[in-house]
Amino acid sequence: MHRQARRNAFVVFRIAAPPVELERLVAELSSLGTLGVEEREAELLAYFSADFADPAGVLALEDASRHISVSGPAPVEDADWEHEWRRGLLPRQIAGLWIRPSWCASAGEPELVIDPQQAFGSGEHASTRLALELLLATLRPGETLLDVGTGSGILALAALRRGASRAVAFDTDPIALVNAAENRARNGLPLALYCGSVEALARTARFDVSVANLLLHELLPCLPALAARTRRALVLSGQLELERARLAAALPESEWACVREATEIQSGETWCARLLIHRDARQ
Numbered sequence: 417m418h419r420q421a422r423r424n425a426f427v428v429f430r431i432a433a434p435p436v437e438l439e440r441l442v443a444e445l446s447s448l449g450t451l452g453v454e455e456r457e458a459e460l461l462a463y464f465s466a467d468f469a470d471p472a473g474v475l476a477l478e479d480a481s482r483h484i485s486v487s488g489p490a491p492v493e494d495a496d497w498e499h500e501w502r503r504g505l506l507p508r509q510i511a512g513l514w515i516r517p518s519w520c521a522s523a524g525e526p527e528l529v530i531d532p533q534q535a536f537g538s539g540e541h542a543s544t545r546l547a548l549e550l551l552l553a554t555l556r557p558g559e560t561l562l563d564v565g566t567g568s569g570i571l572a573l574a575a576l577r578r579g580a581s582r583a584v585a586f587d588t589d590p591i592a593l594v595n596a597a598e599n600r601a602r603n604g605l606p607l608a609l610y611c612g613s614v615e616a617l618a619r620t621a622r623f624d625v626s627v628a629n630l631l632l633h634e635l636l637p638c639l640p641a642l643a644a645r646t647r648r649a650l651v652l653s654g655q656l657e658l659e660r661a662r663l664a665a666a667l668p669e670s671e672w673a674c675v676r677e678a679t680e681i682q683s684g685e686t687w688c689a690r691l692l693i694h695r696d697a698r699q
């Protein structure tokens with residue numbers, strides 16, 4: 417998901433402004449979906465993914481009466497981006513769990529150390545945050561978990577940190593697997609990982625909870641196989657609000673009832689996640 421963007425397609429805006437304006441501008445940039453802001457003398461560098469929806473929103477921060485000028489977007493070289501992006505990442509608390517890059521000091525417990533590198537899943541994307549919130553809200557101690565499209569491993573590792581008895585995670589992208597294995601080692605958690613798809617699981621394999629943070633076109637083909645292997649709860653994230661009807665039609669409502677939905681707007685798009693509970697697990 418969005419990996420093209422994460423690998424190399426980034427842009428930067430330069431915003432020159434008097435010091436008194438900087439705090440407000442950082443807040444505005446954050447609400448516009450910036451991936452990180454670097455403060456230089458009388459200037460902000462604001463980074464966005466290149467598929468960012470609203471460059472006009474950033475350019476509209478220009479205000480001659482306040483001596484604010486904005487230029488960009490300009491493409492960013494990979495090496496610069498990697499450096500700046502690392503500097504921009506900070507520990508983030510999601511659903512009561514601190515997600516911390518290894519180069520930052522601990523901000524609190526409980527925590528997970530996640531270096532996302534090139535795999536998706538630093539907690540910087542709305543769909544990861546929504547998935548984490550619904551997953552940790554439904555997970556009961558001792559339950560087993562399946563994580564489809566694990567990226568950095570963030571969701572499965574969070575479930576293990578919060579009391580899952582066993583977690584299996586996979587991804588079709590070998591680079592993601594390497595990163596997930598590194599994050600597993602960083603946190604000393606017993607995550608089972610493989611490179612492949614849901615079909616590689618035994619037909620009889622069952623998990624109490626399954627989570628998938630995938631774009632709709634990635635999710636739909638594997639959803640029946642995923643649901644068949646899930647006993648109690650399905651957490652689905654990574655879809656846009658306008659895709660809600662197509663997703664709702666993909667699973668029989670008599671079997672899977674949506675009990676909770678969460679949304680977050682990022683870069684002008686409304687991301688949705690939902691928690692579905694199986695008929696047999698309902699009272």
Ligand code: SAH
Binds near residue numbers: 564613
């Ligand atoms: N779970 C992480 C990463 C989500 S990005 C998070 O929530 O942040 C989605 C990941 O799914 C990518 O790493 C991509 O390689 C993987 N993916 C896409 N389609 C897949 C499929 N059919 N089966 C397994 N993995 C898939």
